[in-house]
């Protein structure tokens with residue numbers, strides 16, 4: 001993978017020019033993307049900017065995010081050739097920080113569950129995950145140092161785990177979702193993929209102009225609660241092993257580590273995430289579903305067919321559960337600094353019929369809390385498996401620092 005912070009250091013030292021850094025990514029895309037299929041469109045003529053903390057950094061943007069310089073097709077034939085007039089604010093934030101947008105990365109149609117043709121860069125017989133399939137595969141495959149994705153269920157953290165990249169799903173609304181195709185406005189969150197936790201932090205700090213998000217050179221050992229999310233069912237062997245390994249490594253590095261059960265209302269929030277997602281999706285996709293039914297992606301359409309009966313009363317009750325669960329989860333953090341949990345049930349599933357299961361991701365999306373994927377082990381077939389580090393709402397710096405601690409601890413075992 002291309003490390004953003006290492007590349008930036010080389011650019012600052014004059015060892016590589018910003019244009020050469022962009023050219024390196026374009027060459028990597030040319031060499032690899034025919035096989036992987038991470039990009040929908042990319043610009044062979046992309047050039048570096050001359051100033052800004054992200055100068056020379058080639059970025060891929062998930063194709064459900066508006067760009068003026070590339071079509072934005074949402075992974076759906078309904079939007080074939082669609083070209084927004086302007087850039088989404090998150091794209092402008094990258095440009096203002098000096099980054100170069102080199103292309104648009106594949107998304108499952110409307111960031112739901114109908115798989116793309118993108119392959120996992122570590123093992124082409126497997127899915128890269130979704131819905132941010134192209135962003136995870138492009139960073140994991142060493143084509144670009146930074147990419148944007150979005151998460152409504154588990155669409156940033158899970159593909160990051162499957163493709164062996166670090167990633168952050170920041171606190172809800174830290175990054176604006178204006179100009180992002182809406183799926184569920186209570187859940188949709190823009191996230192970042194990069195090679196390491198420090199790289200992700202550097203990207204987010206530059207985009208938001210919040211240097212406090214950078215990981216300090218030394219991180220104090222955190223108090224960690226390990227959460228198995230038993231309410232979501234048991235993981236596969238590789239998922240369980242990743243969680244154990246991360247917990248053990250953190251403890252050996254000096255962290256206080258203990259298993260933590262979630263309050264019942266938090267488990268209840270896990271159950272009702274789909275009620276909120278699907279009720280809002282019916283409104284978000286009212287035009288596509290109502291006027292383009294036949295062209296809708298089949299899995300998303302089927303899901304909307306199944307959930308047509310949901311009532312405002314069901315939705316309001318779910319919103320109430322979510323609010324109470326957020327308060328209960330905040331209290332959990334009186335006792336620990338961060339949680340460590342599963343990023344996925346196991347390694348990336350074989351084949352391209354599924355992008356994997358978001359069951360260990362969706363609770364945290366609904367809670368709005370920052371989540372960082374830390375690559376943890378490599379399972380059979382060369383497939384990576386990560387864990388998720390979670391911090392309280394608004395404590396993105398703490399999530400990143402704790403994740404960097406776990407990442408460094410894993411390197412020592």
Ligand SMILES: NC(=O)CC[C@H](N)C(=O)O
Pocket residue numbers: 111112113130131150151152153154155156183355356357358
């Ligand atoms: N965009 C999303 O996060 C929702 C898609 C789906 N629930 C998933 O996580 O795979």
